[in-house]
Amino acid sequence: MSQAVLAGFVTAAAVPTFAAGFLSAPVGVAHYLVVGAVLFTAGVVCMVVKRNALGVLMGIELVLNGANVNFVAFSSPDLRGGGPPALGLDGQAIALFVILLAAAEAAVALAITLNFYNNHATVDVDRADELKG
Amino acid sequence: MMGDAAIAVMAAGAVGQGGMPFGSPLLAAVNWQAAFFMLFAALACACAVAVVLADNVVRMAFYLVLSLGATAGLFFLAGADFIGAMQLMIYVGGTLVLLVFGVMLTAQAPFVAIKPSSGDKVLAGMVGAALLAVLLQAAFRVEAWRRPAAAAAEPVAAAPSATPLGMALLGIRVDEPPAGAVGTRGGYLLPFEIVSVHLLVVLVGAAYLARAKRRRTPRAIDAAASMVSPQERVGVAGGVPAAGGRR
Numbered sequence A: 001m002s003q004a005v006l007a008g009f010v011t012a013a014a015v016p017t018f019a020a021g022f023l024s025a026p027v028g029v030a031h032y033l034v035v036g037a038v039l040f041t042a043g044v045v046c047m048v049v050k051r052n053a054l055g056v057l058m059g060i061e062l063v064l065n066g067a068n069v070n071f072v073a074f075s076s077p078d079l080r081g082g083g084p085p086a087l088g089l090d091g092q093a094i095a096l097f098v099i100l101l102a103a104a105e106a107a108v109a110l111a112i113t114l115n116f117y118n119n120h121a122t123v124d125v126d127r128a129d130e131l132k133g
Numbered sequence B: 001m002m003g004d005a006a007i008a009v010m011a012a013g014a015v016g017q018g019g020m021p022f023g024s025p026l027l028a029a030v031n032w033q034a035a036f037f038m039l040f041a042a043l044a045c046a047c048a049v050a051v052v053l054a055d056n057v058v059r060m061a062f063y064l065v066l067s068l069g070a071t072a073g074l075f076f077l078a079g080a081d082f083i084g085a086m087q088l089m090i091y092v093g094g095t096l097v098l099l100v101f102g103v104m105l106t107a108q109a110p111f112v113a114i115k116p117s118s119g120d121k122v123l124a125g126m127v128g129a130a131l132l133a134v135l136l137q138a139a140f141r142v143e144a145w146r147r148p149a150a151a152a153a154e155p156v157a158a159a160p161s162a163t164p165l166g167m168a169l170l171g172i173r174v175d176e177p178p179a180g181a182v183g184t185r186g187g188y189l190l191p192f193e194i195v196s197v198h199l200l201v202v203l204v205g206a207a208y209l210a211r212a213k214r215r216r217t218p219r220a221i222d223a224a225a226s227m228v229s230p231q232e233r234v235g236v237a238g239g240v241p242a243a244g245g246r247r
Helices: A002-019 A029-049 A053-075 A089-120 B002-015 B032-053 B059-075 B081-106 B119-143 B162-169 B189-209 B220-225 B231-240
Strands: none
Touching: A029 A053, A029 B032, A053 A089, A053 B059, A053 B081, A089 B081, A089 B189, A089 B231, B002 B162, B002 B189, B032 B059, B059 B081, B081 B162, B220 B231
């Protein structure tokens, strides 16, 4: 794992050279990909770190939202500078389905959390270890 | 909602550099789409990081609302007006209200701020940094994803996407096929039906899971609450006030 972290920091040092002319350029797909990457990473870290079950749920919402940003960016003809978009309307349809499934997932996960809270008097996911072998 | 609509209108006007609402040459020189993109992107990213860093659940929910709302603004700027509206209505209006209800129902004093251990924080920060570096490198890797400066001069006419999306969900494609598409493209009628039945099943299941049950044994939360006074606990469990209990 330490190798992966090291490689991550090496690439992080290489990123500013890529981003040199990035801020002055008009908005393109890469800008949206950066936002999606930040949202995704924040969601993953939120899922891993939070001990409150609702915090884990919020992390899942952030991850799905980051994926949605990428789908919408690839479906936009405007961001490609007039060229044909990579996904067309399919990306927007998939983003719509992702939003709907996220709503459904949030409803079920919240019901499970409330049930867990009623039975165990806590929302700490570290205490949910009854099935541990 | 009103502000977002006005911003979308302004951004649509800013794409075509001609129709500036202000006469000042200083304001006309600003690339409004890039400016609004930077505003919304900074808000979305900062609030997403704030969700991670905050320990209080209520503040996390508030930052999540801001982050998702700013993302809806990004969708408007990308020309996906229907997706942006759905993001505001379903995510911010529906899912977040659900989450806030969950926060309110479980916000007992010891659970509002459960702090993770600092070792977990450091490890997750390292893994998150590595993941972010890989994703950013992938985002900058492809040349075509960076907008060519020559094509930026000629704006693309913004087309409303609600009607083509609705027709695609009914199985009829009225939008232009992307370059290199071969064969006929299917619509989304079957996924649409599957998702609608899925939503129905999920909502019935959620109502079943979260219903208020009649219990023979007291709930753990009630038992924990009455742990301080055992006499009251007897009264709760027996259903009748115990003799000699404080009444």
